[in-house]
Amino acid sequence: MSDSAAHIARRLLDAFDDYRTAFRELTMGARARFEQAQWAEIQEASTARINLYDERILETRDRLSADPACRDILDADLWPGIKAAFIELIDGRFDDDLAETWFNSVFFKMHRHDQISDRTMFVHSTRPAVRPPSRIPLTRGFISGGCLTGLARQILDEYSFDVPWTDYERDCQLMVQCLRQGLPDWAQLDHGLTVELIQPVFYRNKGAYLVGRILSQGEKWPFVLALVHRDNEGISVDTLITDESEVSIIFSFTRSYFMVDVAVPVEMVNFLKRLMPSKQVAELYTALGFYKQGKSEFYRALIDYMARNPEDRFVMAEGVRGMVMTVFTLTGFNTVFKIIKDRFSPSKHVNRATVIEKYRLVKRHDRVGRMADTQDFADFRFHRDSFEPECLAELLEVAPSMVVLEGDTVLIRQCWTERRMIPLNIYLETASESQTREALMDYGLAIKQLAAANIFPGDMLLKNFGVTRHGRVVFYDYDEICYLTEVNFRHIPEPLYPEQEMSSEPWYSVGPNDVFPEEFPVFLFADVRLRRMFAQMHGELFDADYWKGLQQQIREGKVIDVYPYHRPEEKDLERV
Numbered sequence: 330m331s332d333s334a335a336h337i338a339r340r341l342l343d344a345f346d347d348y349r350t351a352f353r354e355l356t357m358g359a360r361a362r363f364e365q366a367q368w369a370e371i372q373e374a375s376t377a378r379i380n381l382y383d384e385r386i387l388e389t390r391d392r393l394s395a396d397p398a399c400r401d402i403l404d405a406d407l408w409p410g411i412k413a414a415f416i417e418l419i420d421g422r423f424d425d426d427l428a429e430t431w432f433n434s435v436f437f438k439m440h441r442h443d444q445i446s447d448r449t450m451f452v453h454s455t456r457p458a459v460r461p462p463s464r465i466p467l468t469r470g471f472i473s474g475g476c477l478t479g480l481a482r483q484i485l486d487e488y489s490f491d492v493p494w495t496d497y498e499r500d501c502q503l504m505v506q507c508l509r510q511g512l513p514d515w516a517q518l519d520h521g522l523t524v525e526l527i528q529p530v531f532y533r534n535k536g537a538y539l540v541g542r543i544l545s546q547g548e549k550w551p552f553v554l555a556l557v558h559r560d561n562e563g564i565s566v567d568t569l570i571t572d573e574s575e576v577s578i579i580f581s582f583t584r585s586y587f588m589v590d591v592a593v594p595v596e597m598v599n600f601l602k603r604l605m606p607s608k609q610v611a612e613l614y615t616a617l618g619f620y621k622q623g624k625s626e627f628y629r630a631l632i633d634y635m636a637r638n639p640e641d642r643f644v645m646a647e648g649v650r651g652m653v654m655t656v657f658t659l660t661g662f663n664t665v666f667k668i669i670k671d672r673f674s675p676s677k678h679v680n681r682a683t684v685i686e687k688y689r690l691v692k693r694h695d696r697v698g699r700m701a702d703t704q705d706f707a708d709f710r711f712h713r714d715s716f717e718p719e720c721l722a723e724l725l726e727v728a729p730s731m732v733v734l735e736g737d738t739v740l741i742r743q744c745w746t747e748r749r750m751i752p753l754n755i756y757l758e759t760a761s762e763s764q765t766r767e768a769l770m771d772y773g774l775a776i777k778q779l780a781a782a783n784i785f786p787g788d789m790l791l792k793n794f795g796v797t798r799h800g801r802v803v804f805y806d807y808d809e810i811c812y813l814t815e816v817n818f819r820h821i822p823e824p825l826y827p828e829q830e831m832s833s834e835p836w837y838s839v840g841p842n843d844v845f846p847e848e849f850p851v852f853l854f855a856d857v858r859l860r861r862m863f864a865q866m867h868g869e870l871f872d873a874d875y876w877k878g879l880q881q882q883i884r885e886g887k888v889i890d891v892y893p894y895h896r897p898e899e900k901d902l903e904r905v
Contacts, residue, residue: 333407334414337399337414340392340399341435342418342428344385344389344431345427348431349424351385352382353590355377356588359374366559369886371535378586386435387438389435390438394439405444405449408440412448415432423592423594424594426622429454429456431621433451436449437707442707442708452629454629463592465592467527467592467593467596468528469525470525471523475519475522477517478505481500484524484539485501488526488530490564500566507568511572512543512545519546523543524541524542524552525542526540526541526552532588533584533586535557535888536556536567536892538554538555538579539554540552542603542604550571550573551571552571553576553579555892568895574799577605577608577799578893580612580616582702583699586615587616588618591619594614594617609630611630627704634662635711641660643658643716643720647755649752649754649792652670653673653808654806655667655668655724658749663749665749667744667747668744669684669685671729677809687807687809688807694782697778697779697891699779700803701750701803704745705745707743708740709744712738712739750805753791754790754792756768770866770867771802773863773866775803776867780813780876780879781879783812783813783883784810786806787808788808789853790852791853791854813880814884818844818880819843819873820845820847821847849870850871
């Protein structure tokens with residue numbers, strides 16, 4: 330190992346430590362922001378933490394490039410030695426998994442993607458799959474002793490804040506009520522019933538969460554206590570969740586990332602994986618704010634899946650072909666891959682740079698459980714046999730600048746990955762009456778909740794929304810989104826005479842940001858039955874004054890509550 334390789338490895342790790350310190354400082358401020366009800370500052374900190382990674386990677390690249398002692402850093406043949414030195418430095422660290430990804434990110438910024446291999450970087454992790462537990466305790470335990478009220482008191486006393494509980498006794502009663510509803514009778518009577526909670530509190534938006542599990546006689550259930558702080562009156566328990574599906578929604582790919590102090594990332598992820606077995610490791614890392622690590626874990630899961638399932642080939646995704654994006658997928662891998670087309674439909678007044686910025690906006694913004702998170706990848710390489718011929722032919726036709734055939738290798742210069750869902754228009758084709766009503770109700774709630782987060786979807790057609798495995802309706806087509814406050818909502822002016830109303834062209838001027846909600850019913854629903862059903866549920870969406878009212882609330886600085894769980898005695902967005 331050369332002195333130069335050892336020096337570069339040390340510089341890489343020092344830069345990583347600087348990043349981790351800054352990341353932790355932003356994260357640790359979450360408690361004070363929650364206690365002081367600093368809702369706007371919470372959103373600003375969330376965006377700053379997302380931007381932090383790429384900012385520090387670019388700084389690291391520039392500093393290494395300017396360091397005379399790192400003059401050989403652009404020589405890819407030096408990087409196996411740098412990697413070996415780096416492995417020695419991170420052995421024994423608690424965040425070694427994140428350190429490997431940091432190493433990869435710096436390499437990406439300095440070398441061509443055709444130089445990527447396990448020789449030069451960490452395509453596969455070198456960290457042991459099974460490792461001894463650290464000495465840093467992840468959880469703390471509480472034993473009921475046969476008294477659920479006493480158990481509730483133990484938990485609230487242990488997790489007290491600098492702001493008082495609004496109504497301590499009421500909160501204890503609510504916790505006991507939720508436990509009785511969520512647990513079988515025999516577990517409630519178990520004197521050894523134990524609640525094991527992760528020590529750090531999880532913060533996100535206007536909520537805080539105590540996360541853990543309930544253990545009783547060999548059985549276990551999730552335990553997520555949702556806390557809120559309203560109007561500076563104090564902190565209170567909002568609900569207690571013991572259902573795995575509901576907990577999974579709280580950690581959904583449609584949510585903003587948690588602010589939580591994670592000492593040993595792999596131990597935290599493994600614990601959460603036991604609570605939510607259906608969650609992918611990549612998704613859990615991402616939920617904790619380590620979205621670049623989530624990206625690494627996703628890529629490793631993808632190449633592992635393709636190696637184990639060579640018969641599964643890429644096909645075009647179901648649904649109406651997009652005007653801006655072309656979308657393909659693997660049948661057995663629950664992800665879609667989206668590529669920007671070279672030419673857009675004439676009705677689309679955007680360009681490639683605008684579309685990319687829209688996707689970045691979604692990454693940075695509060696997704697309120699209604700927009701799918703995405704990861705962007707550059708220079709994916711697959712063997713041409715990984716594609717069905719029809720799929721490859723379509724990709725080469727609509728995006729020749731982004732999809733290139735190099736012998737037997739398909740090079741995808743840039744794409745976005747996103748969780749696969751059933752397009753809402755396709756879902757409704759075979760839905761029962763009750764499923765149709767539930768989907769339309771949630772579709773309207775999705776639009777309202779996006780608006781509450783200052784997002785206007787733009788193109789609200791059913792085909793641009795998907796239905797998740799939990800039955801939630803989620804928006805996933807971002808090329809026309811904008812901030813709600815940028816839109817000019819208008820009523821359609823009355824015609825001056827009958828001939829105007831019969832004209833094929835509007836009799837009134839229309840500006841570039843003008844939207845007429847009265848046009849939504851016909852625009853969104855060709856099926857009159859669905860149109861009438863939706864109007865009964867969410868008819869206010871067809872009124873410009875409703876949208877103007879939301880805009881006013883946002884301009885006044887009000888952060889509207891959107892909860893990632895079912896709340897007792899209140900519907901999801903009844904107040905909006």
